[in-house]
Amino acid sequence: MCPGASHEDQRVWHGCTTPGRTEPVGGNDEGELRLRRVGRCVGKNILSQTTQLVYDGVNQAQEISGTTANRLTGLGIDEVFARTDSSGARHFLTDALASTLALLDPAGAFQTQYTYEPIGKVTVSGPSSGNPFQYTSRENDGTGLYYYRARYYSAEKGRFLSEDPLRFDGGNNFYVYVLNDPVDFTDPLGLKLCRIRLQGMGDAYIDDSIIPLVRNWIALNEAVPISVNFTEAFRLSAYQAALSSNPNVITPATPGSSLHEAGFAVDIAWSRIPKNLRPLVVSNAQRSGLNWGGEFKKPDPVHFYYDPGNRKQLIRDAQKEYTRGAQCRCSL
Amino acid sequence: MFFVGHMLVTRSILALVVLSGLLAAQQPSKITGTYTSMYFNEEGGDLLGQELKIVLTRRGYQGALQFAEGGPGGLIIVDVHINGNKISFTIPETAPEAGRFSGTLTNGVIRGIFSFKEGGEEKVELRRGKSYWD
Numbered sequence: 001m002c003p004g005a006s007h008e009d010q011r012v013w014h015g016c017t018t019p020g021r022t023e024p025v026g027g028n029d030e031g032e033l034r035l036r037r038v039g040r041c042v043g044k045n046i047l048s049q050t051t052q053l054v055y056d057g058v059n060q061a062q063e064i065s066g067t068t069a070n071r072l073t074g075l076g077i078d079e080v081f082a083r084t085d086s087s088g089a090r091h092f093l094t095d096a097l098a099s100t101l102a103l104l105d106p107a108g109a110f111q112t113q114y115t116y117e118p119i120g121k122v123t124v125s126g127p128s129s130g131n132p133f134q135y136t137s138r139e140n141d142g143t144g145l146y147y148y149r150a151r152y153y154s155a156e157k158g159r160f161l162s163e164d165p166l167r168f169d170g171g172n173n174f175y176v177y178v179l180n181d182p183v184d185f186t187d188p189l190g191l192k193l194c195r196i197r198l199q200g201m202g203d204a205y206i207d208d209s210i211i212p213l214v215r216n217w218i219a220l221n222e223a224v225p226i227s228v229n230f231t232e233a234f235r236l237s238a239y240q241a242a243l244s245s246n247p248n249v250i251t252p253a254t255p256g257s258s259l260h261e262a263g264f265a266v267d268i269a270w271s272r273i274p275k276n277l278r279p280l281v282v283s284n285a286q287r288s289g290l291n292w293g294g295e296f297k298k299p300d301p302v303h304f305y306y307d308p309g310n311r312k313q314l315i316r317d318a319q320k321e322y323t324r325g326a327q328c329r330c331s332l
Numbered sequence: 333m334f335f336v337g338h339m340l341v342t343r344s345i346l347a348l349v350v351l352s353g354l355l356a357a358q359q360p361s362k363i364t365g366t367y368t369s370m371y372f373n374e375e376g377g378d379l380l381g382q383e384l385k386i387v388l389t390r391r392g393y394q395g396a397l398q399f400a401e402g403g404p405g406g407l408i409i410v411d412v413h414i415n416g417n418k419i420s421f422t423i424p425e426t427a428p429e430a431g432r433f434s435g436t437l438t439n440g441v442i443r444g445i446f447s448f449k450e451g452g453e454e455k456v457e458l459r460r461g462k463s464y465w466d
Contacts, residue, residue, distance in 0.1 A: 232378070267402025268401070274451040298374075
């Protein structure tokens, strides 16, 4: 789903008490969906069971619902090593799509086991578990629906629950999951590469999960006012490789490692911003949830990004999406 | 009297030698060529810096200027003015980087400041050498 179309539809859902800008995920009034706060759910109310959720970046780290369950997560998106609840610690055995195949106890013995149909319909065997992280390590809410952050996904139907608000601009199928290719793709954010108009560039592509961050950053800059011109956004890996073709570089950067190739970075015309306003541009970006390349070991002050982890996979997905012409048009 | 006249001639010769030396030092030995600060930032995956190729044309010195702020910008043709070791040029309004450059060219290094119409300034040091793209 590309953000931007459902913002008028804001309301407060049950179970989410954290203040801040919130917006609903999904789109029906059944009270079983969630709020997200700048892209992150802060609580859920499912079948009258309220659960508060604590996040570490985009990964859920703790569930609090009467009892507490803790997750040991990795740096990558949906990378989880262990979950500990009142039953004790359980270690995750996952496949190439990060789907949970089995939970192991501390002795290494198989406990709960999961098998999946290609589109994610799960069959559970062994001892019961409260673990919601199943297909592609996304949360099965126990209603047959998986929470893919921006949208809910039905593994029964192999479709997202809510339609793409961009309608035909996002393709002919408003509900399609990973281009109907669930064996090759995952979609941990429920999101897409989006075509947008950026000042200074015209049409450009970025992942739509950073669109709210960029939008907020631009709004903060315009309030000063500071006019920021963009110079780069998503890049094809071939273009990325050509950029690093300097023969004097002993170890040229390997394509497939830049967040630009995943659509998670933008560059700006830094030199054209008056020097006294540059710190403000940076602090506005950081307030919006973007990181700044000026803090790299070798500073890259034009570079603003969000790193969700799992970079290689996101690059592969974005490159495939672009090549297949699967981008949707979004607005800032 | 003879002694005073001799001193005067010696001082004049000395002054001429010093003056000619200073003038020689101010005149860049070679103006045409490629001057660059362009480099690849591996962590961000970005190309950064500027590059100017100065050539001689019938209308004087002209330069092909390229900015890189993330990726390489389009080439901008500028009329380069050289006065002693001073170098300046105006970046036309048609370019996103419209503005002016003024600096010096000494020992194969252009040092100076880009002043952009939008308000920003950038102090740069472009060294003569191979183009980033060679």
